[in-house]
Amino acid sequence: MGLSHIFKGLSMSTPSLTRTIRMQVPANLEHLVEGPNTYAGTPLTEGIGAYFEIDVRCVGPLDATSGYVEEIHEIDRQVREKCVPMLADAMTGPAPASAARLVKLLHGAVDSSLDSTVDLLGLRLSPYHEVRMECPEMNQATLARRYTFSASHWLRNPDLDDEGNYAVFGKCSHPNGHGHNYELEVRVLIPAGDDAMNVVELDTIVETRVLSLLDHKHLNLDVDAFKELNPTLENIAATCYHLLDAHLDAPSGRLSGVRVWETDRTSCEYPTP
Numbered sequence: 001m002g003l004s005h006i007f008k009g010l011s012m013s014t015p016s017l018t019r020t021i022r023m024q025v026p027a028n029l030e031h032l033v034e035g036p037n038t039y040a041g042t043p044l045t046e047g048i049g050a051y052f053e054i055d056v057r058c059v060g061p062l063d064a065t066s067g068y069v070e071e072i073h074e075i076d077r078q079v080r081e082k083c084v085p086m087l088a089d090a091m092t093g094p095a096p097a098s099a100a101r102l103v104k105l106l107h108g109a110v111d112s113s114l115d116s117t118v119d120l121l122g123l124r125l126s127p128y129h130e131v132r133m134e135c136p137e138m139n140q141a142t143l144a145r146r147y148t149f150s151a152s153h154w155l156r157n158p159d160l161d162d163e164g165n166y167a168v169f170g171k172c173s174h175p176n177g178h179g180h181n182y183e184l185e186v187r188v189l190i191p192a193g194d195d196a197m198n199v200v201e202l203d204t205i206v207e208t209r210v211l212s213l214l215d216h217k218h219l220n221l222d223v224d225a226f227k228e229l230n231p232t233l234e235n236i237a238a239t240c241y242h243l244l245d246a247h248l249d250a251p252s253g254r255l256s257g258v259r260v261w262e263t264d265r266t267s268c269e270y271p272t273p
């Protein structure tokens with residue numbers, strides 16, 4: 001304990017451990033039922049609660065006795081003890097809480113209760129909406145929000161004949177095309193105060209600038225960006241980024257990157273983080 005405290009604050013060349021804690025938070029804490037951090041997300045509630053996931057990344061030297069950066073049940077215990085009341089307060093407070101500010105408060109509470117340094121804390125509000133904060137940029141958070149669109153395309157090089165295209169692109173070169181259900185994650189840097197852009201504003205920009213152009217379209221035939229650009233996953237990710245960057249360029253919300261999944265096993269990040 002003493003040793004790791006000495007190294008607190010150092011993150012270079014030290015191992016890290018990431019733990020996900022799932023929880024259901026009742027609006028009324030009297031309904032909270034204590035229990036272990038089960039796979040399904042204890043503490044359970046009597047009745048229903050709001051479901052959250054918190055990712056905590058701990059860095060620090062390995063404990064000489066255990067070989068741990070931090071003992072996972074201690075992480076669970078501290079996160080539940082500190083974060084559940086803060087989340088309940090945020091849910092029932094008089095004004096809507098800024099998610100980035102809340103993440104900063106959660107980070108401070110968890111970091112000060114563990115021996116290791118917590119250099120990342122992510123709050124997942126749904127499987128498709130996350131706010132995370134990473135050292136040393138503790139005055140900003142990353143808002144990551146997912147969208148979906150369906151589109152068809154073919155992959156062909158106009159300089160090649162059918163046989164040549166098949167040799168390069170396989171069945172993706174079929175001249176009548178094929179379709180995918182894409183997922184798009186947009187990552188925006190937001191300030192950790194009340195002046196962060198709100199999610200409705202982000203949704204509107206993504207809908208107007210990307211989804212309305214790509215969703216239920218044939219990329220090669222209907223979308224100007226792909227008239228002369230092969231709509232590979234890599235080019236789709238770069239195009240989504242460039243469709244958004246001029247419109248997400250304010251202190252309240254600045255585009256940091258996108259990730260596009262073509263299938264659940266294949267995705268592309270642009271730019272590479």
Ligand code: NI
Nearest residue numbers: 153172178180
């Ligand atoms: Ni395809």
